[in-house]
Amino acid sequence: MNVLAITNLFPNAQQPGRGVFNKQQFLQLKKLCGLRVIAPLPWTPPLTGSVYNQVPYDDDLEGIEVYHPRHFVTPKIGRRFYGQWMYLAIKPLVQRLYSDDPFDLIYATWGYPDCYAASLVREYFGVPLVSRVHGTDINVGAGHAVRRALMLKAFRASHMVVANSPGLKSGLQDMGLAEEKIAVIPNGVDTGRFKPMDKAECRARLQLDPDRRHVLFIGNLVEIKGPGYLVDAAARLPGEIMVHMIGPGGLHSALKQKVRGLGVEGRVVFHGRKEHGEIPLWLNAADVLCLPSLNEGCPNVVLELSLIH
Numbered sequence: 001m002n003v004l005a006i007t008n009l010f011p012n013a014q015q016p017g018r019g020v021f022n023k024q025q026f027l028q029l030k031k032l033c034g035l036r037v038i039a040p041l042p043w044t045p046p047l048t049g050s051v052y053n054q055v056p057y058d059d060d061l062e063g064i065e066v067y068h069p070r071h072f073v074t075p076k077i078g079r080r081f082y083g084q085w086m087y088l089a090i091k092p093l094v095q096r097l098y099s100d101d102p103f104d105l106i107y108a109t110w111g112y113p114d115c116y117a118a119s120l121v122r123e124y125f126g127v128p129l130v131s132r133v134h135g136t137d138i139n140v141g142a143g144h145a146v147r148r149a150l151m152l153k154a155f156r157a158s159h160m161v162v163a164n165s166p167g168l169k170s171g172l173q174d175m176g177l178a179e180e181k182i183a184v185i186p187n188g189v190d191t192g193r194f195k196p197m198d199k200a201e202c203r204a205r206l207q208l209d210p211d212r213r214h215v216l217f218i219g220n221l222v223e224i225k226g227p228g229y230l231v232d233a234a235a236r237l238p239g240e241i242m243v244h245m246i247g248p249g250g251l252h253s254a255l256k257q258k259v260r261g262l263g264v265e266g267r268v269v270f271h272g273r274k275e276h277g278e279i280p281l282w283l284n285a286a287d288v289l290c291l292p293s294l295n296e297g298c299p300n301v302v303l304e305l306s307l308i309h
Contacts, residue, residue, distance in 0.1 A: 002034035004103040006090070006118045009110055009134075010039035011061060012068060014051040017248070017273050021187055021300050022109060026064055028188075029107075036065045036097060038090055040114075043070035069093050080146040083116035083154075094121055103127065111137035111151045119154035131155055132162040136224075138171045140295060152176055187300050194280050194304040202285035213241045216286035218279065218301045219293070221249025226292035231255055233292075235262040243268045243290075246282060283308050 009019030029035055044050035059066045071089035108118030109132040122129040142148045155161045155177050162185050163169045169182050203210050219225045234243045259268045283305050
């Protein structure tokens, strides 16, 4: 069987940490079938300095054939058109891939615009579609009437819709999707990588003070993840407690300024993005994992932590 995956949540040359959970899943899927991935990126003007302009159109990621066509977007407005624009952008590539080696199944992840665009591909080629939803795409996205209607249309056109939790399944049913269309399959975790390790050894490898307590945040430094609340809390914690922030994001500069203003520069450390293979060390070394998200489903880091503690 040949599978064509369509998702914006996938690593690229400039964003190696983007959608790592999909990468891990696809690496396992590739062992069972032929797999090609279309990971669309927003089109940006050539001279803007956008990281997207530095991503090659086609790539190879650990043996996975990946393509990054660009699709038109109008930031923060006109989102009702994003699915159609994504479809029009990927259609010529899909036609070429199908002509070269026909695919038997389309697998799309992220409710809108990805699954909707994939449903238009399904309609054109007449092959089955399996859609997967992740959390915010339903919990937040379904609150917008037009996007909700477009997602529901895509899900009803799907052979099956995969949800990663019973709560997300309920969200799909609340949208009007029939229960028999939904399969609950939790996200997987690499048990060979995420496992209990000696805390003292992990702290030594990360050069963390063994006599202090360590609080860990892992996630993008964006408003919805609530990192500012953790920085505020750090100012009220005893001085022997360290707070470690792992992840990139647009709030980095503002958060560092907040840390300086609160006088906790020595106790809140920003480590930036870390390779996925280093995360088990941090989870084993920390005393507490803190995710002060304003809206969150079941992030993989929680599942990874469950295999360690």
